[in-house]
Amino acid sequence: MRYILVLFIVFLIIGTMYGQEKIIKNLTLNEAINIGLKNNPTVKSASESISAAKGRFLSGISLPQPEISYDNQWIPTGKSLGSFSEKTFSISQAFEFPSIYFLKGNKFSKAEEITIIQLNFIEKNLIKQIKTAYFKVLLRQYQVKSAEENLTISDDFFKKARIRFNVGEGTNLEVLTAKVHNSEARNSLEISKNELKTALAEFSFILGYGKQEYDSSFNLVDSLTFVNYEKNIENISDYEANPLIKIAELNTEIALIEKSMATSSYLPKFNLAYLMQSRDNINSYNGASVGISVPLWFLFEQKGRVQEASSNLSISQFELQQIKNSTALKLKNAVTDFENNLKQVNLYKKEILPQSDEIFRTALKSYDAGEITYLEYLQAKQTLIGSRNNYNNSLFNYYQSLFMIEEIIGQNIISK
Numbered sequence: 001m002r003y004i005l006v007l008f009i010v011f012l013i014i015g016t017m018y019g020q021e022k023i024i025k026n027l028t029l030n031e032a033i034n035i036g037l038k039n040n041p042t043v044k045s046a047s048e049s050i051s052a053a054k055g056r057f058l059s060g061i062s063l064p065q066p067e068i069s070y071d072n073q074w075i076p077t078g079k080s081l082g083s084f085s086e087k088t089f090s091i092s093q094a095f096e097f098p099s100i101y102f103l104k105g106n107k108f109s110k111a112e113e114i115t116i117i118q119l120n121f122i123e124k125n126l127i128k129q130i131k132t133a134y135f136k137v138l139l140r141q142y143q144v145k146s147a148e149e150n151l152t153i154s155d156d157f158f159k160k161a162r163i164r165f166n167v168g169e170g171t172n173l174e175v176l177t178a179k180v181h182n183s184e185a186r187n188s189l190e191i192s193k194n195e196l197k198t199a200l201a202e203f204s205f206i207l208g209y210g211k212q213e214y215d216s217s218f219n220l221v222d223s224l225t226f227v228n229y230e231k232n233i234e235n236i237s238d239y240e241a242n243p244l245i246k247i248a249e250l251n252t253e254i255a256l257i258e259k260s261m262a263t264s265s266y267l268p269k270f271n272l273a274y275l276m277q278s279r280d281n282i283n284s285y286n287g288a289s290v291g292i293s294v295p296l297w298f299l300f301e302q303k304g305r306v307q308e309a310s311s312n313l314s315i316s317q318f319e320l321q322q323i324k325n326s327t328a329l330k331l332k333n334a335v336t337d338f339e340n341n342l343k344q345v346n347l348y349k350k351e352i353l354p355q356s357d358e359i360f361r362t363a364l365k366s367y368d369a370g371e372i373t374y375l376e377y378l379q380a381k382q383t384l385i386g387s388r389n390n391y392n393n394s395l396f397n398y399y400q401s402l403f404m405i406e407e408i409i410g411q412n413i414i415s416k
Helices: 002-025 029-039 041-060 098-166 172-206 243-264 301-368 374-409
Strands: 067-073 086-095 269-279 282-293
Touching: 029 098, 041 098, 098 172, 098 243, 098 374, 172 374, 243 301, 301 374
Parallel strands: none
Antiparallel strands: 067 086, 086 269, 269 282
16 A cells, blocks of 8 residues: 555656646747746735625715614613613615716726726736746747857867967967966856846746746747737837726716715705604504705815815826827837837847857958968957857847837737
């Protein structure tokens, strides 16, 4: 029995490791987004806020609790409570003017809608973070690969420099220079690996894994390649779908409803009551009453409510306009940033990268033929590596500007 239990535990651990490895080994951007939306605590909290808003709606439109009373009167001195001459049982219900409940329901419906939009806003922001983190891992992975290639080349030419020196064809300066650059290449590789570990840790955190660790074998299926989305943002000016604007609009509508409720406070409140009485052992007495509260002190309470509600409405309108202005500026800057990044990417693709490749190929042939020195070759190599790294950085910035535009307009530009 003990051996069976041990085998079960072993299989369970292996199964768990296999499941984690499956997550680690293959992960598309779509899958990362779905995992993040499912695991993120902020999204879960926002979802519960919707349920809470629905509860506030039900309690907000509810009538006040009815009042039930039981009264014994005319009890002779020294007698028990059962020696009454008159007994009264009554039930009363107070309520506001009916239109008030309609306004309350409308107000709480708007508040519930705000929580739904807030959830959407949190999800959009999280998607932006996931996309950015995903592409940052891709960038760091490329930088590690580039640093490894650079180290391989440095190792090769450090060996060649020593051979040339030993046969009398090279100088000691050439060997020392090759050694220094070889050490720098090793250091750059270590830095790139550490940056990749940091990017992977941030990525895992955004996906909601907490302390769960993933190693550098984390394989992202999608790649950091250029796709031209210029047509997708041509003439973009509609930012009304921005969640912050929609929330501000709903807050303005709520402020307008609260102003109507404040004005409705001039209307009377009602109180209905029904009672049953018995006097001198006769139980056939019934009664009813209707009460109306008259706002006699409207110059103070009601007038103050209306004044406060009017000011709050103006404040919410100013805040809405401010958010619209701020969003328009952010969108303009984001589009400008996108256009600049697009120009940078195209410049590298069409001019700098082809020229750098040609320079390196020419320098490699010349160095092998002994026509140029190692320092000249090294300069060509560094030009190529620097151009490729700068291109990938430009490509990362290009996508980041796209993600920013998506968040501002509240819509997807990059299809999943």
